[in-house]
Amino acid sequence: xxxxxxxxxxxxxxxxxxxxxxxxxxxxxxxxxxxxxxxxxxxxxxxxxxxxxxxxxxxxxxxxxxxxxxxxxxxxxxxxxxxxxxxx
Numbered sequence: 001x002x003x004x005x006x007x008x009x010x011x012x013x014x015x016x017x018x019x020x021x022x023x024x025x026x027x028x029x030x031x032x033x034x035x036x037x038x039x040x041x042x043x044x045x046x047x048x049x050x051x052x053x054x055x056x057x058x059x060x061x062x063x064x065x066x067x068x069x070x071x072x073x074x075x076x077x078x079x080x081x082x083x084x085x086x087x088x
Contacts, residue, residue, distance in 0.1 A: 021050070024040060024041075024042060024044070025041075026038040026039060026040045026052075026084070027039040027040075028054060029083070031056075033088075034087060034088060035065075035068070035085065035086055035087040035088060036052060036065065036085075036086050036088070037083060037084070037085055037086075038052075038083070038084040038085075038086065039073070039081055039082070039083055039084070040081055040082045040084050041081050041082075042082070043070060043082050044067050044070060044082065044084050045067065045070070046067050046068060046069060046070055047066065047067060048066070048067045049064065049065070049066045049067075050064070050065055050067075051063070051064055051065070052064075052065045052086070063088045064088065065086040065087065065088060066086060066087055067084055067085070067086045068085050068086060068087055069084075069085040070082050070083070070084050070085075071083045
């Protein structure tokens with residue numbers, strides 16, 4: 001069969017990890033010059049990097065963040081989400 005690709009394909013080892021960015025809505029609980037405390041419905045692993053975008057005092061705000069800690073929120077034995085601490 002004749003090759004129709006314009007670029008050469010390269011085999012990749014299965015040990016290589018790729019990240020596919022996804023959007024997740026979070027609630028901002030606290031924000032400072034060095035970081036932010038969020039509440040999320042889904043777990044976000046420590047070390048995860050992303051971009052936080054929100055309106056802050058009526059102005060658009062965007063900052064790169066790195067998740068440092070994650071704690072489950074429990075209410076009367078019921079799982080209510082996660083508290084996520086991230087640095088800018």
